[in-house]
Amino acid sequence: MTAALEVQVAGICQLTPVVREFTLVPVDGILPSFSCGSHVQVHIEAGGRTLRNAYSLLGDPADRDHYRIAVRLQEASRGGSRFMHEQLSVGDRLRLSPPANLFAPHSRARHHVLIAGGIGITPFLSYIAELQAKGASFELHYAYRAGLTDAYLASLRQRLGERLHGYDSLQGQRLDMGRLLARQKLGTHAYVCGPQSLLDCVREQAAMLGWPQSSLHWEAFAAPEPGAAFSVTLTSNGRQIDVPADSSLLETLEAHDVELPNLCRGGVCGQCATGYSSGEVEHRDSYLAPAERATTLMPCVSRGRCGSALTLNL
């Protein structure tokens, strides 16, 4: 694994009642450069364990002296976003995994359609910096709740003018996804970031229209859903590890010093694939083909069924 970056919180800005922006500066040296659409994993010590939450890097990829991230307070939080909102203060130190990008704009697209729901606006802030710098053709569709999840709306209005289409759920404004997708011309790529319901809606409409899959891109990091407790055995040394209900298998392995490659921690990138030889698995990823699931699981999101004992090829 690449070494974690040490950063310090240099500024905190409350953007809406549920969204906070953090400016992070390196403890020494400069930060690695990143491409637009990149995210970092923030290592959060909360409730006696380490969570690693993925957040998009905001702002201009050209800035190397600081990173900015925005965090939405999640009601059903496992403590990560709550810690970021309620405990983290200016001057505190944090550890980050270096930037990774699973959501880069397509280099040959003739037109880019960005679709954001609420806090899903974050990866598009770096997109916009880059697309504007290149003079690329794009439009942004931003669905939000005024006064709550409309972070950056005012500045985006100013920067984008007509290219910004806002939809305020409080005023009952709806984004007609079918129409938006149907009017796109050849050479268009669409990018979606937001809640699962938004992603499902885009995928469903795209499939109905016959959109080429390669023209649709989505950012999919969500905190792993809790489940029931189960246990795993490692084949190499026979070690048995219990996975609590509110931790993912990946987090639990990390807490026991078993490091696995990982990028998205959301069941989409395929990095954490791990073989297993026995036990019943509840697969929650969107990466593996059905046939692969008999022998492979994605520990960032998938779990053993209640009370089941899994044997992992680790």
Place this chain on the structure above:
Amino acid sequence: MTSDTASHKHSTPVYAEAPSPVPCQQRIMLAQDASHAEVARFVEAMQALQQPVTLVGLTGRAPHAVQQEIVSDRASLGQRLTVLLDDAPLCTRLHVSGDEAFLWHCHALAQAAGLADEQIELIRLGQRRHLYCVHCSCLQEIAEEGEATCQDCGVRLLVREHFSRRLGAYMGVCLDACDPRGEGRP
């Protein structure tokens, strides 16, 4: 993330047996010979899907009541395709029928115009193939033979099963390095 359909760039290509009945906003069919019976069969199947079809042929006419045009040569076919795709809806499907060399020529034009591989269906008619000489980069047409002489550099070539989609051609490598031109040694 993008769920990309894995494309095997160098394996022997698979060709369509019938138009895939997926949703789309329009279909365009490019035919090397529009009067070919297979073209008629495909056009009929597409019309049955109730989606608009445009047929562009290099030679021949389809017996069907379908919107069709004939272009005079490959260059104007390319230009016509570029115009048709320039303002096309994203959900456009392209069908190409002809020999392998024609198919991959059109495939390259279509990709350059913005179509994704998954939007292009190829219908192979006839046995002609393109052979690429790895020694002088010349392309020539061959039939089913396993050996050929390069038109350009004269080297005797072995036709390998390795197919390049980018070139739309099979790779030809020197048959006998000690006697590249097959002239026999003095």
